[in-house]
Amino acid sequence: MGKFVINKRKDGEYQFNLVAGNGQNILASEGYAAKTGCLNGIESVKTNSQDDSKYDCKTSSNGKHYFSLKAANGQIIGTSEMYEGEAGCKNGVASVKNNAKEAAIEDTTE
Numbered sequence: 001m002g003k004f005v006i007n008k009r010k011d012g013e014y015q016f017n018l019v020a021g022n023g024q025n026i027l028a029s030e031g032y033a034a035k036t037g038c039l040n041g042i043e044s045v046k047t048n049s050q051d052d053s054k055y056d057c058k059t060s061s062n063g064k065h066y067f068s069l070k071a072a073n074g075q076i077i078g079t080s081e082m083y084e085g086e087a088g089c090k091n092g093v094a095s096v097k098n099n100a101k102e103a104a105i106e107d108t109t110e
Contacts, residue, residue, distance in 0.1 A: 002099025
């Protein structure tokens with residue numbers, strides 16, 4: 001089972017990563033000024049991760065594939081790592097869908 005890991009970045013902002021059961025990061029958030037914003041972002045991932053229309057798969061300028069997960073308002077709440085091919089990107093989406101809804105939260109900032 002996956003988990004959300006909350007970290008504090010060097011710039012002082014909070015960030016979460018959704019980590020799969022095998023320890024691989026599958027989704028990273030933007031930076032949040034306050035921990036409450038970060039926690040709200042996690043809840044948004046849990047809510048929106050089950051809706052296929054909230055995922056946007058793209059190809060980067062170097063030809064690698066990645067996806068973003070968007071909230072109901074269209075704002076990006078998380079971005080994946082880079083994948084070599086489209087199949088890897090689709091597997092990443094499936095992993096977020098499988099892990100996010102029931103994922104525990106590990107807060108490394110306390």
